[in-house]
Amino acid sequence: MLSLVLKKIFGLFATLLGVALMTFILVRLVPGDPVMLLIGERGADPAVYLEMKQKLGLDQPLPKQFISYLKNISHGDLGESIVSHRPVIEEFSERFPATMELGLLALLWAVVLGIPLGIYCAVYRGKTFDQLMTSISLVGYSMPIFWWGLILIIIFSVKLGLTPVSGRINVLFEIPTWTGFYLLDTLQKSVIETDGFAPFKSALSHLILPALCMGTIPLAVITRMTRSALLEVLGEDYIRTAHAKGNSMRRVLWVHAFRNALIPIITILGLMLGSVVTGAILTENIFSWPGLGKWMVASVTARDYPVVQGGVLLIASIIVITNMLTDLVYIWANPKLQENNH
Amino acid sequence: MKNELIKNLINNLKSNKMGLISLIMIILFFIIAIFAPLIAPFDPTFIHENALRLAPGERFLLGTDDVGRDILSRLVYGGRLSLGIGLMVVIFTTVVGTLWGALCGYFQGSFDTFSMRLMDLILSLPSILLAMVVVAILGPGFLNAIIAVSIVAVPSFVRLTRAQVLVEKNKNYVVASKMFGASHLRLIFRVILPNCFSPLLVQATLNFSEGILNAAALGFLGLGAQAPTPEWGTMLADARGYIEQSPWMVTLPGLCILLTVLSFNIFGDVLRDALDPKLRGR
Numbered sequence: 298m299l300s301l302v303l304k305k306i307f308g309l310f311a312t313l314l315g316v317a318l319m320t321f322i323l324v325r326l327v328p329g330d331p332v333m334l335l336i337g338e339r340g341a342d343p344a345v346y347l348e349m350k351q352k353l354g355l356d357q358p359l360p361k362q363f364i365s366y367l368k369n370i371s372h373g374d375l376g377e378s379i380v381s382h383r384p385v386i387e388e389f390s391e392r393f394p395a396t397m398e399l400g401l402l403a404l405l406w407a408v409v410l411g412i413p414l415g416i417y418c419a420v421y422r423g424k425t426f427d428q429l430m431t432s433i434s435l436v437g438y439s440m441p442i443f444w445w446g447l448i449l450i451i452i453f454s455v456k457l458g459l460t461p462v463s464g465r466i467n468v469l470f471e472i473p474t475w476t477g478f479y480l481l482d483t484l485q486k487s488v489i490e491t492d493g494f495a496p497f498k499s500a501l502s503h504l505i506l507p508a509l510c511m512g513t514i515p516l517a518v519i520t521r522m523t524r525s526a527l528l529e530v531l532g533e534d535y536i537r538t539a540h541a542k543g544n545s546m547r548r549v550l551w552v553h554a555f556r557n558a559l560i561p562i563i564t565i566l567g568l569m570l571g572s573v574v575t576g577a578i579l580t581e582n583i584f585s586w587p588g589l590g591k592w593m594v595a596s597v598t599a600r601d602y603p604v605v606q607g608g609v610l611l612i613a614s615i616i617v618i619t620n621m622l623t624d625l626v627y628i629w630a631n632p633k634l635q636e637n638n639h
Numbered sequence: 640m641k642n643e644l645i646k647n648l649i650n651n652l653k654s655n656k657m658g659l660i661s662l663i664m665i666i667l668f669f670i671i672a673i674f675a676p677l678i679a680p681f682d683p684t685f686i687h688e689n690a691l692r693l694a695p696g697e698r699f700l701l702g703t704d705d706v707g708r709d710i711l712s713r714l715v716y717g718g719r720l721s722l723g724i725g726l727m728v729v730i731f732t733t734v735v736g737t738l739w740g741a742l743c744g745y746f747q748g749s750f751d752t753f754s755m756r757l758m759d760l761i762l763s764l765p766s767i768l769l770a771m772v773v774v775a776i777l778g779p780g781f782l783n784a785i786i787a788v789s790i791v792a793v794p795s796f797v798r799l800t801r802a803q804v805l806v807e808k809n810k811n812y813v814v815a816s817k818m819f820g821a822s823h824l825r826l827i828f829r830v831i832l833p834n835c836f837s838p839l840l841v842q843a844t845l846n847f848s849e850g851i852l853n854a855a856a857l858g859f860l861g862l863g864a865q866a867p868t869p870e871w872g873t874m875l876a877d878a879r880g881y882i883e884q885s886p887w888m889v890t891l892p893g894l895c896i897l898l899t900v901l902s903f904n905i906f907g908d909v910l911r912d913a914l915d916p917k918l919r920g921r
Contacts, residue, residue, distance in 0.1 A: 323772060326776050435908075436897070438904065441900065443872070444894075575765040594771065
């Protein structure tokens, strides 16, 4: 087990190095001169140009540039945004909690609804409800969520007037930063003393629609996965044995079947982080949610390369690390894999 | 093999109404795309003055957009673009992915190891983020969006082909051909690859819908096709400002995307079942 974990961690570092190399190459593939991009056409005084080039280390050979890029990364220095002139890492950490809060809530409702739905479908396989849910989840799976978000806005915000259309909270409230999660920050003592629960309600009402939108595809995937994982387990011999021993349907389902079906479901959840990021990119742009997705799109549009580079590096690292943790949980829960030494 | 596939497919379609509907939809989409100039009542980029954001009615069946262009015509031509994108993505990923994957699986060695690490790396990024990075390098635009979406779809194809080739290449019939003196090229293209056909076909169908979806997403984010191109995602982006006053501008392009993607996904499922009956109902 230990050697396997060490192997995985070594692999992780190799992948992270690869990600760093990829983002390093990315900026160098951009047509045009990066120095010109930074100082702008007008500041093209030869002396300024040379100074900037030296400052950025662009007069060095490429391998040397890559090593100093790695050094900078290890210090947490990801460069500066061309647009705002602020460190990339600072901009990232401001927006990260917003995306996390949205993503967690989206996954939460997808899990809370998806797992029971999947179980119900598996138990009543082939019945009308199962067929209906299977069709609906297929629609959910194919959903262009950038359209779905707009439809949700038309229904809930425009027609019913239930939820706000954009942002994280009513701008009138001033919330001191604590966790960066507005649902928690608005419950701080100082906030409740001044405004009561109004800020919390405002944050929640801003959060519901984007989370609903972002959770749609994960919900469809989780329902489908739970159904098929449980169906597979229910077909096993030991389930028949459990039935034969006179266990109640409920006991067989929960004690014997569900726990074994949970392993693939957990794996899918871990691997779903990538699709959550995709969801964040699209959802945040629909609902003007000030998170990483909106930030990335804005920086691609503005050709703010240091931000694109740093943002991709950080997001990719998070995904790669989560995938490895999921792998480890999977191996830990599945002793068969430990022997095969994958 | 192919006859059996078609027989299975017809049997499956007979029992699976959704599958049949999806196939009819796909055929319909292609007919509309091919005969777009005959079907569309107007030029998709023609601006009808005094006809801004008209609700669906007699003259403009599905209404007009914010500058007075006929939405029906734009949707019809948009279908042409979307299916074109899908086709180009499928052709690109199939050619590049099959070749690359087959070489990796057949020869293995350090090229294979390097390629697989590279694919893992690319797959670790969400496809839309990677496509955005490609667009950041190449600049926004319709053609660049297609390139971006195609690049993003290659790794899964490479891995699938490689895995298939790895399984097939040690089977007896391949070893026999080798003993008869078949060259590497012949072994790869005439002996092994035809037997990897089924899973690759399913993957190609899925790549089609994913390509359309990703290209529309890029268009929606303003990084794909630019106005006045009647691309569905771009049309949605333009319509965002008029959610309250003109909801039909938002509803229709998205519905087109959903129906296309859904049809291809359902058909991909049916195809998979027909190719591998064991998987049915999963």
